[in-house]
Amino acid sequence: MNVLGYGPHIRQARIEAYKASDRHNTAKARGIVTYITTGSKAEGLTSYLESDVDKLFVTESVICLEDGVDSSSVPVKKTIFRSCSRISYSGHCRLLLEKPGTPICRTVYNALCDDGFGRGLLSSDLFVHQFLRREGRVQHERAGPSTPETFGVLERDTVHALHFYCPSILTRWAARHRYWPSADVVREVVSLGAFVSPVGVKGSDYEHVEWRMCFNTGENVLINNLNDTQVKLYVLLKMVKKDVLQPQKKEVTSFTVKNIVLWIAENNPHSLFHERSLFHWLHEGLYALRVAIDTKELPYYMIPGRNLMAACALDHEQKRSWIATIDEMMTEGPRSILRLPKIRQAIIAHPEPLRWYSGRKIENEMLMLIYMNRFDLGVDEDTDVILQALLRRQLEILLEIRMRMIMEGSRVNDLWSIRNSMLM
Template sequence: MIMDNMTFITVGSKGEGLTSFYENDEDILYVSNDIICLEDGVTVSTFHMKITVFRSFSRICYPGHCRLLLERMGSYYKFFDVVREALCDDGHGRELLSSGLFINKLLMIRPKFNNAVLHDRAGPSLPASLDKMHVDKVFALRYFCPRIMARWAARPRHWPPTDVVQKVVSLGAYLTPVGFKGSEYQHVEWRVCFNTGEIELVCNLNATQVNLYVLLKMVKNDVLKPRRKEVTSFTMKNIVLWIAERTPQTMFHERSLIHWLHEGLNALRVAILSKELPYFMIPERNLMEACGLEYEQQKTWISTITEMMNEGPRMILRLPKIRQSLIAHPEPFRWYSKMRIELEMVGLRYETRRTFCTYHRPDEKWVTNYADVILQKLIRRSEHIVWEVFRRMIMEGSQVTTMQDVLVSMLKN
C-alpha cells in the first residue's frame, strides 16, 4: 500500500501468512519512495532529479552491512528534514547518513494513533501497541544491488525454480537503520534485508517444507524459549531455506516430515554448537555472530535438542499445540477450526478496510471513519462468530468469562 509517498509492506510471520491474528508481532516495513540507495556500478542518471540518492560503501563493514554516502540530495519530501539532520561528516569531507541519528530523529517525530502506546526503540524498529496488537514499524530505504542479487541467483540449487529466482531478484533489497552489533561504527551502518524476496521464497515452499518451518518455530517458542533472541524465527527460516535449496524436491512429501524435522533439529544443533549459520541471501553474513548466546544456555539447548532427536517421532509430543490437536475430539476440533479461520479472514478484511478509512487531518492526527458501512458489517460478523463459540463453550461446561476473552484466545492460538 502507498500513502504519503511511502510504501507500507507487511513482513515477518504475518507477511508469510503463518501466524494467527494476535500471535506474534505485526512487522511493517515503511519504505520511502523519495530515496534510493545504489550499489557501486549502478548509474545515478536513470533516476529522476527529485530522488535523493545515496551510494553504498561496504568494504570496511561486516558482511550484509554498509555505510551510505550522499551522492545527490533531491527535492523536498516527507522525510527531508530527517535525512538532512541525520547526515554527518565521514572524516574525508563526504556526507554520511547515520543510522543512529536517522532512527533517533524518527523517534522524536513519529505520530501517535488514538489509544496507541509507543515503546522504546528495539534494533531498527519503532514498536507500538494498540489493545492486544503489537506492531513493529521499521523505516527502510530501497536498495539497488545487482551484484549481490546476481551472486545469489547464480548459486547452484535444487530450489527455488528459475522463475521464482527471477522474481526474488526483481523484488530487490532494502536497507534498515541498524549496524552490526560487534562494530564500533554500528551507529553509521545499515543492514541489507530482502524482506519481500524472502516472503516470495516462503510462499514457494511446498507443504512439507512449510510444516517443517512451523514445527521449528514451535520448537523455538515452546521448547527452547529464548529470552534475548539468541535464536529467532529468522534463524529457523534460514535453516529451512538452506535445506530446501540443497535437496531434490521429490524428497519432500507427507510421510517424510518427521525425517526433515530431525534434519532441521540437527542443523539447529550444529548452528548453536558452532555459532555459525550463513544467511541464505548473503552467506558471508553469519546469523549467529554476536547473538549473545552464553555457554550455559548453549550447553542446555544442545542437550535438549539431542534428547528430542533421540525420541524419534514422539518428539512432536513436546509441542503443546500438536499434543492438544492429537487428543482433541475430531468434530468439535473441525468446527472450531472453521470458525477461527473465518474470524481471521474477517479480521484481515477489517484491517485492510480500516486502512482505507484512515486519513491524515490538517492537525497532523490520523483518524479512522468507523461509521463506514463495510467496517460495520465486518464488526457484526466477527461478533456473531465469537458469540457462537462463546455459547457453545458455555453449553459444554467450559470456564470462560467474557466474549472478549474468547476473541483474544481465537486470534492468538
C-alpha cells in the same frame, strides 16, 4: 496442522489480506512511503493477534546504490547515497551522500553527519531515533532497527528503511547451483531488489553509521513458494525455538529458523518433500539448528558471507543445555512433537470439538482480515453494508462459542475476551 490454522487456504487468505492492506496504505501515502508487511504475517503463518505485525516503511525519495552502479538515470528529485562496504562486516555497509534530492527528505537530512573527510555520511542511529517517542501511540524501547509500538490490542514492529539497488549481490545469489526455487521465482526475487535498514553490527566501531542489507520482499516470495511440507517444517522448527528452547535474548530467532529451512529447500530435490517425509526433514532441521548453535555459525541465505550467529549472546551453559535438548528430540523421533504444546493439545483433543472450534476460529479470523482492509480503505463503519454484515456474523460466532463454553462449565462471559482469544 491444517486444523490448527496452517493449511494452504488460510495461509493464502492471510497473505492476500496483508498485501491488500499494504496497497491501500501505500496509496494513501501518495508516493512518500511504501508499506510492506514482512515476517510471519506476510508468510501467512500466524493469526491476527498471534504475534507482532512486522512492517517495513520504505522512504521513496531516497535510493542507495551499490558501488560501481551508474547513477545518471536516477530522477533528479531523489537523494542518492553510495554504499561503502569495503570496511564493513559482510551484509552491512555505510552510506555516503552522492547527490541530495530536490528537496531532501527531512529525516534523512537530520541524520547526516561528516565522515571526517567533508563528505555526508548517513547515521543509522540518528535516522532511527527520529521515529521514537511519537504521539498517539504506546512506544517501547528500540529493538535493533525497529521501533515497537502498541495500538490497543495490536503490537507492531516498524522498520523505516531505504531502497538499495545492488545488482551484483543479487546476481551472485541467482547464479548459485540449486534444486529450488525455480528459475521464474529466482527472476522475481531479483526483480524485487533490496533495502537497507538502520542497524549496524554489535560491537563494531562504526555501528552507529552502519546499515544492514535486507531482502524482505524477496524472502516473502521464497517462503510463499515453499511446498506444504516445507512450510510445516518451518512451523515446527519455529515452535521448537519458541516453546522448547525459549530464548530470552534473541540468541536464536525465527529468522535463524527461516534461513535453515531455505538452505534445506535449496540443497535438496523438491520431490523429496512430501507429507510422509515431514519427520525426516524435521530431524534434518533439528540437526542444522544444533550445528548452528554448537559452532555459532549460520550463513545468511541471501549473502552467505554474513554469519547470522555472529552476535548472538549465547553463553556456554545455555549452548550445552540446548544441544542436549535437541539431541534428545532427535533421538525421540516423531514423538518429539509432543514437546510442542499446540501440537500436543491438538493430538489429545477429541476430534469433533476441535474441528468445530477450528472452523469458527478460522472464519472469525477471515472476517477480521476483511474488516482490516475495509478499515484501511476508509469506509464508514456505520453505513458500509459489508462491514455491517461481517460484524453481525462475527457476533453470531462469538455468541455460539460463549454458549458452548457455558454448557461445558465455563464462567467466561465477556465477548471481547473470547474474540481476542480466538484471534491469538
